[in-house]
Amino acid sequence: MNRRNFLKYVSIAGASLGLSGCAVKQFSFGPRQRKPNIIVIFADDLGYGDIGPYGHPTIATPNLDRMAEQGQKWTSFYAAAPVCSPSRSALMTGRYPIRLGTDESVFFEWSADGLPTEEVTIAQALKNAGYATGCVGKWHLGHLSRFLPTNRGFDEYYGIPYSNDMRVDPNMKVAKDVNFRESATLEKMRNPENRKGGWVPLMEGEEVVEYPCDQTTLTGRYTQRCVDFIKKNSDNPFFLYMAHSFPHVPLFASEEFSGKSRRGLYGDVVEELDASVGRILDTLHEQELENDTLVVFTSDNGPWLSKFEQGGSAGLLRGGKGQTYEGGMREPGIFYWPGRIAAGSVVMDIGTTMDLYKTFCSLACAKTPDGVQLDSFDLSPALFGSGSSPRKTFFYYRYREIYAVRHGEWKLHFITQGAYRQGEPKTVHNPPLLYHLGHDPSEKYNVAKDNPEVVEEIKQIAKEHSESFVPGESRYKKRFDWKDS
Amino acid sequence: MNRRNFLKYVSIAGASLGLSGCAVKQFSFGPRQRKPNIIVIFADDLGYGDIGPYGHPTIATPNLDRMAEQGQKWTSFYAAAPVCSPSRSALMTGRYPIRLGTDESVFFEWSADGLPTEEVTIAQALKNAGYATGCVGKWHLGHLSRFLPTNRGFDEYYGIPYSNDMRVDPNMKVAKDVNFRESATLEKMRNPENRKGGWVPLMEGEEVVEYPCDQTTLTGRYTQRCVDFIKKNSDNPFFLYMAHSFPHVPLFASEEFSGKSRRGLYGDVVEELDASVGRILDTLHEQELENDTLVVFTSDNGPWLSKFEQGGSAGLLRGGKGQTYEGGMREPGIFYWPGRIAAGSVVMDIGTTMDLYKTFCSLACAKTPDGVQLDSFDLSPALFGSGSSPRKTFFYYRYREIYAVRHGEWKLHFITQGAYRQGEPKTVHNPPLLYHLGHDPSEKYNVAKDNPEVVEEIKQIAKEHSESFVPGESRYKKRFDWKDS
Structure with missing residues (x-):
């Protein structure tokens, strides 16, 4: 038995035979026998029920169907927060947003702060382990240079710095050929008419390269960037964070997809995302990388229900974006890795976007940061079929409080509140x-x-958790003084 | 080109070349080249959202997942009524229950009537075309001998004659070895304690063979009967109607499944149904019949929501059993026929259980009854990928009125009402x-x-439909005088 076959066998059996768990795991089944590539495809405001594998009746998602049929569908996979910036900060750090000070709100175009720079992002951890790292899409963890992806562990960045309903910050760096000052006057931006979509800047690295960004072609351009990144890095391990700008409102679909879905514009947009997923999977296949690559599909939070037909659906789950009912935070969670993850498997255990941190570090033999309290669990046992998810408890934070706790199958609500940006009446339950x-x-x-x-057991768990750390200072207080809304 | 290959080609291309459509369709791709077998697996009160392919998060249905992945999932497939007897009468006849007089209520143990005997059931039509016909499970179209399956086109019958929460009719024929009179006294049956499940009779042919029926083993016994039927008929075309008694309440699971599901007893029961589906598919595979057999999985109406955790879920659809909102009548609809139906296909067009009549007759070269107005469309174009569903309009009847109409993607509600057996307040919308x-x-x-x-177009469609026929006389008026509830 030569060394290659020996290691393959070890990997299949899951036994370490004296090798470190990490060393074993780096050997996948593809032709290259190297550290696995990792791709996270992250949708924005996509509901639990908005795609075929989770039961949507009028949005056609053949590529996500295929991804689930050939991969693994998680039915209790959570974003760490019911709104954008906190959710993304948790994905990047493997930590609850309350520790980071990013829990209270979201970053706006007038925000002068971002994800704390002392935090070690998953991109940094993987880069330190030899990965090429790319970020394509929506960032939303601070738009000033020091907070942008290229200063937070990513080799490259292309996308919009925050949500697609936000405007430009006149202080931003601008590429030479972009006519920026003319269209980005405060006067123009203060006009509510100009907020109806299309006033977000598109960035390359740390510079604005298009303003206003043409959102109709954004999904397609993101996809092309990702395909290029994969091809460019086909010979070394890579981490690609592909954070779509949609289906966050305002919705834009390309000409190819406009008017095609039975679900209207929302469906057109999701079907275009689905086609993008298909292109990514096809590229992996063409590059003979599919057996070397873990692909994860999920979203940042639940559907924005108060947008009516332009908001998505949480399926049978209650509530949506901004809420700590399941519909606000439980998301599609599809894991795809032919040869490693059992085709058509379904996991009903608890997993969260925070758990991707330790899971990826484990797969990549990457070091987790010293002296940092991670809220992350390595999901490998559940992913690869050797056991259940190690996560048993999950805290549903909103603003700076624990609104609810899940422990096993039980969920205890201390506080609930109404739909996002619809008054949001808050109810304390005692x-x-x-x-x-x-x-x-x-x-x-x-x-x-x-x-x-x-009830008593979960109250005690919440109390012990809250007493175990000091919340980070809020990152939403530093603002530029041109804020006008 | 020999005749066999010639016909296969014709069948693939869908062209008739002078042969009748029926003659072409009888040739399937299996080794036997004969008329296809047909199996309908019919659940009771199962919600649209209660199984994996339609997004349930805590009920594990690996066999239905497989059936959908290797078959075709319909996302707008309807039962013809939101309650049991009307729905089943439509499945059996391909006609709206209002034509049959079965629309107003459901049959009870004191009912002295049934599905009109002049109606030609799908079993009769297929039997006339040379099919062996078997009925296993819940009937609910009249429990007196002349209404029972063996007098309505089925060669054999084994199951319960109506819902599993009903009692015995003391007038029924009883097998010699069953101690019936002792336990079926009116006094015993009048005691509400004795209504808590388990007081339904089990029949073989036209005789009660077990009373009270042991419902804990019912799903397993039905399955074994079906497996035996398939094996017995492996050399000639057959039609098997397998109508499960569950998840209608009261719920019973076998020892093997009790306490196993994350969804509690309801989940245990559905997971046992799923395992039963697996046994049927496995039997077809073992008998080398899978390429010769169309299997359809659906349910009679939506979930009984007022049963709380013992009722199911319609997923993202509104309402449940007894209602003409989508949740009351839209059902899982999975079609499975390896080699003929494209694996993993999804159909979003409209289909109904009434359409099975013409579809089956078409596949089986069976004659549809002369002079009878069918409300049935042959779904073959959608099933086999050559076109869309011919059905564009569907009437949602409740009691003797049109409550709503679907036409294309539009649905117009004239009347809505509340949850089944929860007061059911009726609201007329004008x-x-x-x-x-x-x-x-x-x-x-x-x-x-x-x-x-x-609105005007659909009102006109409803008016023309209503004026085009005379409703059948209600079949719920003839009763035995021992009725006591």
Whole structure:
């Protein structure tokens, strides 16, 4: 038995035989026998129920269907927050946003702060382990140079710095050939008419390269960038973070997809994302990289329900964006790695975007940062079929408080609130509400009275968690003084 | 080119070349080159969202997942009524229940009537075309001998004659070895304690063979009967109607499945149904019949929501059993026929259980009854990928009225009502409510004001339909006088 076959066998059996777990895991089944590539495809405001594998009846997603059929579908996979910046900060660091000070709001075009620069992003961790790193799409963790992807562990960046309904910051660096000052006057931006989409800048590295960004071609351009990145790095391990700008409103589809879906514009946009997923998977296949690459598909938070037909659907889950009901934070979670992940497998255990940090570090033999309290679990046992997810508990934070806690199948709500940007009436529940998410995934039946010992146990878990650390200072206080809304 | 290959080519191309459409279709791709077998697996009160392919997060249905992945998932497939007997009468006849007089209620143990005997059931039509016909499971179209399956086109019958929450009719024929009179006294049956499940009779042919029926082993026994039927008929075309008694309440799972699901007892029961589906598909594979057999999986109506955790979920659809919102009548609809139906295909067109009548007759070269107005469309173009579903319009009947009409993606509600057996407040809408089911599958946004011409068009369609026939006389008036509830 030569060394290559020996290692392959070890890897299949999952036994370490004296090798470190990490050393074993770096050997995948593809022809290159190297550290695996990692791709995260991250949608924006996509609901749990918005794609075929999660039951949407009128949005056609043949590529995501294929990804789930040939990969693994998680049915309890969570974003770490029900809104954008906190959710993304947790994905990047493997930590609850409350530790980072990014939990309270989202960054705006007038924000003068970002994800704390002392945090070690997953891109930095993987870069330190020899990975080429690329970020394509929406960032939303600070748009000043020191907060941008190229200063946070990514070799390259192409995308919009925050949400696609935001405007430009007149202080931003601008490429020489962009006629920026003319269209970005404060006067123009203060006109509400000019906020109806299309006033977000497109960046390359740390410079604005297009303003206003043409959003109709954005998904296609992101996809091309990603295809190029994969091809360019086909001979060395890479980490690609592909953060789509959609289906966050305002919605734009390309000419090819406009008017094609039964679901209207929202469906057109999601079907274009699906086609993009197909191009990524096809590129991996063409480059003979599919057996060397883990692809993860998920989203940053639930659907923006108050946008009516332009908002998505959380399927059978209650609530949406901004809420700590399941619909606000539970997301599609599809893991794809032919040869390593069992085709058509379904995982009902708990996983979160924070867990990607340790999972990726484990697969990549990357060092996790010293002296940092991670809120991350290595999901490998569940992904590769050797066991269950190590995560048993999840805290649903909103603003700076624990609104709810999931522990096993139980979920205890201390606070709930209404739909995002619809007044959001906040209700404190004393006694708290208890739901069994296994029996009652739609959070309809409060069973607190019948299970007082469960209520007490979860209250204690929340108390111990809160007392175990000091929240980070809010990162939403530093602002440029031109803010006008 | 020999005759066999010639016909295969014709069948693939879908061209008739002078042969009748029927003659072409009888040739399937399996080794036997004969008329295809047909199996309908019919669940009871299963919701649109209750299985993996339609997005349930805590019920594991690996066999239905496989059936959808290797077959075809319909996302707008309807039962013809939101409650049991009307729905089943439509499946059996390809006609709206209002034509049959079966629309107003459901049959009870004191009912002295049934599906009109002059109606030609799909079993009769297929039997006339040379099919062996078997019925296993819940019937619910009349429990007196002349209404039972063996007098309505089926060679054999094994199952319960109506819902599993009903009691015995003391007038029924009983097998010699069954101690029936002792346990079936009116006094015992009048005791509400004795209604808590388990007081339904099990029949073989036209005789009660077990009373009270042990429901814990019912799914397994049905499955074994079906496996035996398939094996017995492996050399001639057969039609098997497998109508499960669950997940209608009261719920019973076998020892093997009890307590196994994350969804509680409801999940246990559905997971046992899923395992049953697996056994059927495995049997077809073992018997080398899978390329010769069309298998259809669907349900009779939506989830019984007022049963709380013991009722199912319609997923993202509004409403449930007894209602004419989508959740009451739209069902999982999975079609499986390896070699004929494209694996992993998804159909978003409209189909109904009534359409199975013409579809099956077409596949089987069976004659449809003369002089009978069928409400059935041959779904073959959509099933086999040559075109779209011919059905464009669907009437949602409740009691003896049209409550709603779907026409294309539009749905107009004239009347809506509350959850089944929860008071069911009825609301007449004048002007009617208009929803776009493509854009708004959850029926949230009434867009009647913006689309007055659509409202008028659908009103006219409903009027013409209603004026085109005389409703059948109600079949729920003849009763035994021992009725006591």
